[in-house]
Amino acid sequence: METNRDLFLQMYEDLVFGREFELCAENLANRGLVPGSLHLGIGEEATQVGACRALASQDYLVPSHRSHVADIVKGADPKRIMAEILGKSTGYCGGRAGSIHFADRNSNNLGVQGILGAVFPVAAGAALTQVRMGTGRIVLAFFGEGASHEGTFHEALNLSALWKLPLVWLCVNDLYAMGTRFDRTSAVANVADRASAYNMPGHIVDGNDVVAVYEAVSAARQVALAGNGPSLIECKTYRHGGHSTFDKNRYRPQEEIDAWIERDPIRFFEGQLRASGSLTGSLVAEIAKRVKERIEEVETFAVQSAEPTPESALERVFCESEEG
């Protein structure tokens, strides 16, 4: 653990910050400041942090509806993400997208596909560009186990393997697609089992172990960069709360929820870091203080930002600029 101490401390702070960001968003939603619904990734931070820390800044991310933490780690400013969640003019998409259609060009974040199955073709197309232009970048695509039942999963995974596209297909298997448990909808036990149908490596990873996710995605990234095509990585994890802020979270056994909370990814990693001597009590407190201050800035910025004007809904329907 010593050799990667800086990276691990960074990932620890990412995890803590990510959790606090989600709690702040939940609090704003409870105060009635978030239009529509909001999908929180509390409990799934290790998958998001580990995967995105394995990327280079030039790599592309196709996030999911439950990946604010990934967006932040990839480089989007949390202030402007929160403003977008609140539908404000200062949000990355001017309040048009909200959380479930969020995109940030500057951090090579190609945007959430709100229609879950759409992620697969779009990510494949983005990866095709990397091959054709010879950019040396990869595309990391997030999706849930529920979305893997869509027909586009088959179309795009087949294509990506056929054309050896530089892709990492990252399945966040949190066991429930909204309220329906995976084994009620899937003929296979693991999403990764499907990789063999596409002659593609499939890996199952403990999604609550940030280092395990980081290592798996780093290795798959190298495979992709070497021209050997895509990998499917299934991260087994769990969301502590409901599907969205509309969900009262009553359909899962309490013992199951408790067992997963017991395996909380942040507490788990903190324990590892403390055991190895990388993290001390005073450092934990220092990080917590820093995170708290940053979150306060995020909240203030988002809450105080102006609403977009209603008429601005008529703008940017078409791209009117000349070819550029």
Next chain:
Amino acid sequence: MAVRTITYRDALGEALREELTRDPNVFLLGEDINGGPQGYGGAFKVTKALTKDFGDRLLDTPIMEQTIIGASIGAAITGMRPVAEIMYEDFVTLAMDSLVNTAAKTFFMTNGQFSVPMVVRAPYGAMGIGPQHSQSFTSWFMHVPGLRVVLPSTPYDAKGLLKTAIRDNNPVIFLEHKKLYNTSGEVPQEEYLIPFGTARLVTVGRDVSLIAVGYMVHLASQVAQKMEEKGLQLEVIDVRTLAPLDIETIAQSVRKTHKAVVIAEDNRTAGPTAEIASAVTEACFGHLDAPIGRIGAKDTFIAHNAGMSEYVIPGLLDIQRGIESVLVWE
């Protein structure tokens, strides 16, 4: 200006060749568009002439319409200019999600961060291939903000509009009527582009404006010629693009003729003729001497049987009757 007579198919091929040559980021993808050394060249052979020179930029895909269009979007937002071919317009329905929810909305949703410069070419219309290979449903696309909808009726327009489509920074639905591929027309040797939203005055007249979409332009012109013998001067307008729609040129004609008939091959109910007629009414109600005639396919499906198919889609007689129905008003 040197002019040759070439087919609609070859005009499309020339546009693709010129844009492939001009811009290294342009590439083509679709089912059977390449075919390897033997050069299958597409179901309607539009890309056949390109397979030799641009083999590695004509990507044969598996049968996966949603991913053809979805992957085109992914390529477009990362800097490429894909031109996708969907074998029949009927099959575009498999990719309506990609088109409507992703391609059309991306520029708006991302507040202008990502534009989607891509073209979807698809053959449309009846040609004896039965109910799932014959449809015209242009108004579905026209209904979606964010999409350009283009229906060239001549080789000249096919070439000039396709080049514009490839250079446009928005998703473009480019619809080619199957009966047009073998038709010929004059096309200049020199490069030219046709801007979107410019309707074309096909014949000048003073009695009735015939506003036609796609292949129907040819039927309208034939009827106009025939009726000239009866002393009627019909003004035929080819809309060329349904989105954007050049309502100004159309309204200008109607202000002169005071009577209009709109013709498209789509089912008549809620077809493009409904929108055009409504737009004309709003633009120049005071100039109209008759209710606007609307000619479309009867509200059923296109059968395999030729007699049934011809009965359903608009023909010369339907157009003639439509003109007569507006002429009874003074």
